[in-house]
Amino acid sequence: MNKAVSIIITGTLIVGLGIIFFGDSKGNTNITTNGTIQNIEIKNGIQYITISAKGGYSPKITTAKADIPTKLIIKTNSTYDCSASLVIRAIGFQKILSQTGEEVIDIGTPKANEPLRGVCGMGMYNFVINFS
Amino acid sequence: MMKIYTFHVSGTHCASCKILIEDILNEQIGIQNTHVDLKNELVSVETELDNSKHELAELLTKKIKYNGYILSTEKSIQENKKDDVLRKAIPIGLVFLMLFFILQKSGILNLGIGGTITPATSFIIGLIASVSTCLAIVGGLVLSLSAKISEDNISDKRNIILFHAGRVVSFAILGGVLGAVGNAIGINFTFTAILGLVASLVMLLLGLNLVGLFTKNKIALPSGIFNFFRKIEHKTFTPLTIGFGTFFLPCGFTQAMQVVALSSGSFISGALIMLAFALGTLPMLALLSFGSASFAQSKHAPLFFKSAGVVVVGLGLFAFLAGLAGLGIINPLFNI
Secondary structure, eight states, rough: OHHHHHHHHHHHHHHEEEHHHHHSSSSOOOOOOOOBBOOOEETTEEEEEEEEEEEEEEEEEEEEEESSSEEEEEEHHHHHSSSGEEEGGGGEEEEESSSSEEEEEEEEOOOTTOEEEEETTTTSOEEEEEEO | OEEEEEEEEEOOHHHHHHHHHHHHHHHHTTTEEEEEEETTTTTEEEOOOOOOHHHHHHHHHHGGGGGGOOEEOOOOOHHHHHHHHHHHHHHHHHHHHHHHHHHHHHHHTTTOEEEEEEEEHHHHHHHHHHTTTHHHIIHHHHHHHHHOOOOOOTTOOOHHHHHHHHHHHHHHHHHHHHHHHHGOOOHHHHHHHHHHHHHHHHHHHHHHHHHTHHHHHOOOOOHHOOHHHHHHSSTHHHHHHHHHHHSSSSSSSHHHHHHHTTTTSSSHEEEEEEEHHHHHHHHHHHHHHHHHHTTTTTTTTTHHHHHHHHHHHHHHHHHHHHHHHEEEEHHHHHOO
């Protein structure tokens, strides 16, 4: 094969892979274009953050309030992939979630500027919650 | 009367080739003290045969041709050809990587399978798992090992069969154990993650070896290590053990099925669920391993090995970075 052709094809493919890996996908944050917040609810002084787990976590980036008692609800809906095996290192949580259901995780009272990160057991899916 | 001849050899891609060539040639009647010089790609033999040097080269090549080595009296000009193969192999490998990750991102694999898990549904989950991100680690490992085995010894399908048998049987047995023991034991995340890292390092090493980086730059591992690998490669328990080990490799689907087996309540039901799951993953993994064995016999073998090497290196890197993120050592770099 011609050297130049080969280099061009290889370069294009690497750029393509880069887009797949680092490209923005929809449903990344919990703040929609018109500014409403979808996945946070405050009931009886407790902040509930809901994240769904199936083929990755959604929303991937959540912005929530700091300094109030917070619980995380992970919703699974016939989830068999990696996102069912959830690890949140900061609070020492690791569990394989049931395939369909809700897991309520108490994350205490988060402080501002200390984001909470969850990954799946193999590490290819993750989500982050920023507190402010 | 003893005569010493020196030949040029091509196809020596690894340190274990030295041992292989020396073993095979020393077995021939009238040949002794074979010595392979990997660095200069030379083979010297002592012989009492009366054949001319040219005849001897042809005669001995016949013995080692099936392993991919050729002896000649003159140095062959193969370097350019090698580069040409690599130029084709890199784009081919990247295309396969790209298709694989597009498939993951498309969300096609997030099928809804609700209700209770029966062996039938776990078979289907196995089918899905075998093309999911789990393929990056389990499939990558299978591809690299079977390509490596076929590269070293083309006619060796025994190890591949043993690997799959070991895998299916140990999934059934371990599933049964989980079912019998119930919730008493947990599956340790850190353990599986570290095992995943080890597997991805093996993939990177074998992948780079398949691409030919090691031979080109002569970064050959000491032949003692390869001697060791060659010895264990031919033991029956090695492929069986690797098959057994895949039970613990990090794969969300496997872990989910392990939990189902745990809560199934009996040895039989746990075993059936894990057996069906392993059988579901079998078609894809068998395709990868027997596919590489049959490619190894075709004339496209060099291109196949190098393309497979590119794919394995890509998957190994992905699994390695993801594994580090899973352990919390680095922040996740990507979301598939």
